[in-house]
Amino acid sequence: MDSVTQAALGAVVAGAVAGRKCSPKILLAGAALGTLPDLDVLISYGDPVSDMVKHRGFSHSLFVLLPFSFLLSGLWQKWRPTRFSFSQLWLLVAACLVTHPLLDAMTAYGTQLFWPINIPIAVPSLFIIDPLYTIPLLLVILASLLWRDRIAKLCRAGLTVSMLYIAWSVSAMNVIDNRVEQQLVGTPLAGQPVFITPTPFNTVLWRVLVKGEDNYYEGLSSVLDGDTEIDFLQKPLGVWPKELASDHQKMLEHFTGGFIKYELRQSNLVASDLRLGMGEQLAFQFALAEKDGEWTSIDPVKVESPRGRLAQIPNLWLRLLGNQDIDANLCHVSECPKPDVPLASR
Structure with missing residues (x-):
């Protein structure tokens, strides 16, 4: 805190x-x-x-x-x-x-x-x-x-x-956890790792991450939601090159419990901790390797994430109150990508 x-x-x-x-x-x-x-x-x-x-x-x-x-x-x-x-x-x-x-x-x-x-x-x-x-x-x-x-x-x-x-x-988190567990039953993500944490400054609206094999799924769920089904967005996890050894990458994997994604940005491989932040605005991102023909480990460099927009605050408030037309990126659902695989039996 x-x-x-x-x-x-x-x-x-x-x-x-x-x-x-x-x-x-x-x-x-x-x-x-x-x-x-x-x-x-x-x-x-x-x-x-x-x-x-x-x-x-x-x-x-x-x-x-x-x-x-x-x-x-x-x-x-x-x-x-x-x-x-x-x-x-x-x-x-x-x-x-x-x-x-x-x-x-x-x-x-x-x-x-x-x-x-x-x-x-x-x-x-x-x-x-x-x-x-x-x-x-x-x-x-x-x-x-x-x-x-x-x-x-x-x-x-x-x-x-x-x-x-x-x-x-803790009680509110358990409510959201039960919702997620029920929604994932009978889907390809049943039994996969789940991470649930409150969104900024409250304990009513919760951010949910589900880790799949190649992708992760991000959604929001409010204690005040009338419809308890979570509208997830699918995003790629990326992969760490098998031939590349890095103690820092191993440290991050252990520290994050596996909730980490990898992205190639220009010539750098960036590892992002998925647990703190929302959408693409993740608090802790590090360049750990670079590619110049072959992958090479580098001394970690912290990468600044995009800053949050003040215009998102009203959307966050509306989502907290149970408006389910707002997704995990705090944009309107109609403007955002959908999962390639169904997350619930409808």
């Missing part, structure tokens, strides 16, 4: 744990602790692919954060004595640190909660920026500063609301 959200969550968690001993300084400390794991963005791993894949690694691991919270609590108690016992202080520090990766695990890219075991954990039910999750936390912090005698109660209420919103997001 974004830094503002993580800071707000850290502050509210600190207030909830501190109870009657809470103060604005504790909220500030909680906000700082809540953003601390993301300082790993300052570390360069040598190339853009490694920087993306290894972010949310050791600094987000429960195996690192829990021991680190003991060390940090001990130093805090030694140099800045507080009214907290060591166990209370450790619980506050640990809670602020650990809730950061746990929240990140609810987004499309997840996090390596058990680093050094290289298994990203992701339940992609939240977009990386979600005002409906963040704003209540910010309001709780503001209210806590105005009514300081009620800080603990306000923070606990805010934390409860945040957990209820996460529960809603």
Whole structure:
């Protein structure tokens, strides 16, 4: 999640744990602790692919954060004595640190909660920026500063609301997952990998990816849709040359769970992570090889994707409300390509 959200969550968690001993300084400390794991963005791993894949690694691991919270609590108690016992202080520090990766695990890219075991954990039910999750936390912090005698109660209420919103997001994702599963029964894509994640800034409209053998299928489904059948668009996955070895390509395949496409752009082979973005506007794209007679691996180069158009925002809103004349590219369905194979028995 974004830094503002993580800071707000850290502050509210600190207030909830501190109870009657809470103060604005504790909220500030909680906000700082809540953003601390993301300082790993300052570390360069040598190339853009490694920087993306290894972010949310050791600094987000429960195996690192829990021991680190003991060390940090001990130093805090030694140099800045507080009214907290060591166990209370450790619980506050640990809670602020650990809730950061746990929240990140609810987004499309997840996090390596058990680093050094290289298994990203992701339940992609939240977009990386979600005002409906963040704003209540910010309001709780503001209210806590105005009514300081009620800080603990306000923070606990805010934390409860945040957990209820996460529960809603998981429930909504399961609704969409059931729709996809039912639609794919009896089609060539039954049993194929599926990736479901919310569209920007909400948990009502969901983006659905289905990975086939040579193509992937992209569609939108809103919780408010009257017709639950998803109108998929078919797009090519491309292929990675079998004769070409690349550690970075293997890293991306593992990191994306196979939701990756390859395109030849001029003389470069570009790998795109399909999980974050929409249509052709994908956030992470890398040139990994070039062709000059034969394929040759190159040092990864990040490729900028086309910027989103402000004109698409009204279409996104209409689609969210259940207008099914808008497709995964946020254009009118009549103007967009259709699949070569049927995705449902009609």
